Amino acid sequence: MKKIVLSLGGSVLIPTLEEHRLAAYAEVLKEIAGYARIYVVVGGGGEARRYITAARELGCSEASADEVGIAVTRLNAMLLSLVLGDAACPLIAGSQAEAMAYGETGTIVLMGGITPAQTTDAVAAVLAERCGADLMVNLTSVDGVYTADPRIDPAAKRLARLTPEKLLEIVSTGSLVAGANTVIDMIAAKVIQRSGIPLLVIDGRDPGNLATALLSGTHKGSLVIREGKNPLPITRDR
Numbered sequence: 001m002k003k004i005v006l007s008l009g010g011s012v013l014i015p016t017l018e019e020h021r022l023a024a025y026a027e028v029l030k031e032i033a034g035y036a037r038i039y040v041v042v043g044g045g046g047e048a049r050r051y052i053t054a055a056r057e058l059g060c061s062e063a064s065a066d067e068v069g070i071a072v073t074r075l076n077a078m079l080l081s082l083v084l085g086d087a088a089c090p091l092i093a094g095s096q097a098e099a100m101a102y103g104e105t106g107t108i109v110l111m112g113g114i115t116p117a118q119t120t121d122a123v124a125a126v127l128a129e130r131c132g133a134d135l136m137v138n139l140t141s142v143d144g145v146y147t148a149d150p151r152i153d154p155a156a157k158r159l160a161r162l163t164p165e166k167l168l169e170i171v172s173t174g175s176l177v178a179g180a181n182t183v184i185d186m187i188a189a190k191v192i193q194r195s196g197i198p199l200l201v202i203d204g205r206d207p208g209n210l211a212t213a214l215l216s217g218t219h220k221g222s223l224v225i226r227e228g229k230n231p232l233p234i235t236r237d238r
Helices: 022-032 045-057 062-087 096-103 120-131 164-171 186-195 208-216
Strands: 002-008 036-042 109-111 135-140 199-203 222-224
Touching: 002 120, 022 036, 022 062, 022 208, 036 062, 036 096, 036 120, 045 062, 062 109, 096 109, 096 120, 120 135, 120 186, 135 208, 164 186, 199 208
Parallel strands: 002 036, 002 135, 036 109, 135 199
Antiparallel strands: 199 222
């Protein structure tokens, strides 16, 4: 069975506690879990950034602010676990080793952040490398990797396919402060480069985009891969 690691942005899953996509994502994850072993690393999103801002205003260090944000990512993962019910491992992994162990249960594995100064994208990339994933998917609030920030540069173009080296070039100016919000961070990009694991970056604001990409191979995002067989759809070799 194929292994898929998802980096599910908090701003995508839970923009706010009043407006979330927990139930919609639970349905999609249950569907794709019939074709692959699923690991989900959940981000903190806007709620985490609110807590991080409060921590800074209280005079906390960046490392302490990161710890606060990490706690929120785990709360988000717990909420998703509760919605998934028996389809998910009831324990939220607190380390890479625990995520690997929970993967042996055959259920959907959920985790949040782990270490200060390391984003959940980086956590997902390392987990993908450790478990030998066939694909990592970054579900974010943009529809792929652009040549520049499309919110700032109107001439920015989306790249349907690019190499890990090109991805590194694009994200090289990314920020590592607590709560940073970029398409993917430098550490994750470097892990993707060294591992050779394909990365798909898609707009996660519509949970259906994930199901369509994985089950039919159709997407409007960016595929980061060198050469070789396209990993999509995941149903191909079943």
